[in-house]
Amino acid sequence: MDRPLPRKPTRLDPRLPWLGGVRRLLSPMAGVTDRPFRDICRRFGADMGFCEFASASGLTYGGENTWKLVDTDGEEGLVGVQIFGADPEHMAQAARLLGTRRLDVLDINFGCPVKKVVQKCGGSALLADVPLLDRIISAVVANSAVPVTAKIRTGWDEDKVNYDEVGLLLQERGCAWVTMHGRTRAQKFTGQANWDRIAHLVELLEIPVIGNGDVVDGASYRRLVEHTRCHGVMIGRGAMGNPWIFAEMRAVDEGGAAPNVSFAELCDVTADHIRGEVAARGEGHGCLVVRGHISRCFRGYPGAAAFRKRLYDAPGSAGMIALLDEARALGDPRAAGAAAGEAGPDAG
Ligand SMILES: Cc1cc2nc3c(=O)[nH]c(=O)nc-3n(C[C@H](O)[C@H](O)[C@H](O)COP(=O)(O)O)c2cc1C
Incomplete structure (x- = not known):
């Protein structure tokens, strides 16, 4: 320890x-x-x-x-x-x-x-x-x-x-x-x-x-x-x-182990955050606030920059959450990249 x-x-x-x-x-x-x-x-x-x-x-x-x-x-x-x-x-x-x-x-x-x-x-x-x-x-x-x-x-x-x-x-x-x-x-x-x-x-x-x-x-x-x-x-x-x-x-x-945050959890928490902002501030302002956070999400994942851009460009909270659900279902891009021999430096 x-x-x-x-x-x-x-x-x-x-x-x-x-x-x-x-x-x-x-x-x-x-x-x-x-x-x-x-x-x-x-x-x-x-x-x-x-x-x-x-x-x-x-x-x-x-x-x-x-x-x-x-x-x-x-x-x-x-x-x-x-x-x-x-x-x-x-x-x-x-x-x-x-x-x-x-x-x-x-x-x-x-x-x-x-x-x-x-x-x-x-x-x-x-x-x-x-x-x-x-x-x-x-x-x-x-x-x-x-x-x-x-x-x-x-x-x-x-x-x-x-x-x-x-x-x-x-x-x-x-x-x-x-x-x-x-x-x-x-x-x-x-x-x-x-x-x-x-x-x-x-x-x-x-x-x-x-x-x-x-x-x-x-x-x-x-x-x-x-x-x-x-x-x-x-x-x-x-x-x-x-x-x-x-x-x-x-x-x-x-003195415990540092948490190992799964990709699924990252997607879930981001979606929770979007829902929370929209509930607190309404659709328009809530999405605006969330977009301020998106530039810092998914650091270290292959394809992060492209994914952040898609999230950023999604027209509203439902679109953002759908993209997160989709990404979650596809699985951890690090594991997928490694399996395909594509693991490499962060694209974001
Ligand atoms: C977007 C943004 C907004 C901030 N707003 C405040 C604020 O309202 N009050 C404050 O005391 N500091 C504010 N800060 C400064 C931060 O609280 C902090 O002191 C600064 O970012 C340095 O810490 P860090 O290296 O952990 O970011 C802000 C910083 C950023 C990046």
Whole structure:
């Protein structure tokens, strides 16, 4: 059996009795981590799921579409809601409004690099305005019915790396944990996440640090925790088209064998996801969301690219599900390719 993963002992928020066992979390991802996808990830072992980020101003003004993003009514399992914004009063008001909702923690986004958010001084722009970040976190902590957490990047750019200052401030203001994506805002999604900086933040803080960035399987999960001793790991892109990553991570923690996911199961789960999205969002929007996941499905299978294109082009959910049923009935293309002497590198 592999060595158990090293974790730094931390100060756990007594209001979160479950936190000690939370190691594998699904990152918030706009357009991706809606209820159907959160449910699927939990089915495969995610300890906690996060909703897509929601604008505090949108919640304050009662925007129907914004409120749909945080619809957790009746959701089973641990769930976090994430808000963003640059107006402390709106952030406080959103925290108050969320007080009647089903959520286990309220997370504040200090990491979003997207221009639309940053131009209004939200997301990662707040890393470059620590006094405003301080007013926001203080206002949210004072007004939230549930413990508050924060998700940051390492800084605005390489000249303004300040995760240490920001992390200590967030701890001081009462955050239950800090999640850090190991890139600066300037990097967006380029280069590599800097795990040394995550390790440094783990050493610096007494509260748990959740590491994030570039974990794509059980092996990289092990490497990140061994490198940083972080309390838990958030998975973003690595879960798209691959919710089994959480089962792989669980196997790393618990010492069992990594799951062997059959092609039939892959088809079934993809079909379940399509049904879930259509039930949650309606046919048109549901199919649109599913198409966002398709580009990451069936990696490693011969003919994957062509199959993904057919799925993508199918006119509606019934067509997509019929294609999946058909593929399932034909059997695992890896086995078929091997039998015909065609096994080779992934066509996708
Ligand atoms: C499509 C997409 C949407 C995202 N939306 C959010 C979001 O709403 N809130 C947030 O904090 N991070 C968001 N992120 C960032 C991820 O949560 C995560 O920090 C980042 O992808 C790095 O982790 P990974 O390497 O595991 O993907 C998003 C990322 C992607 C790819």
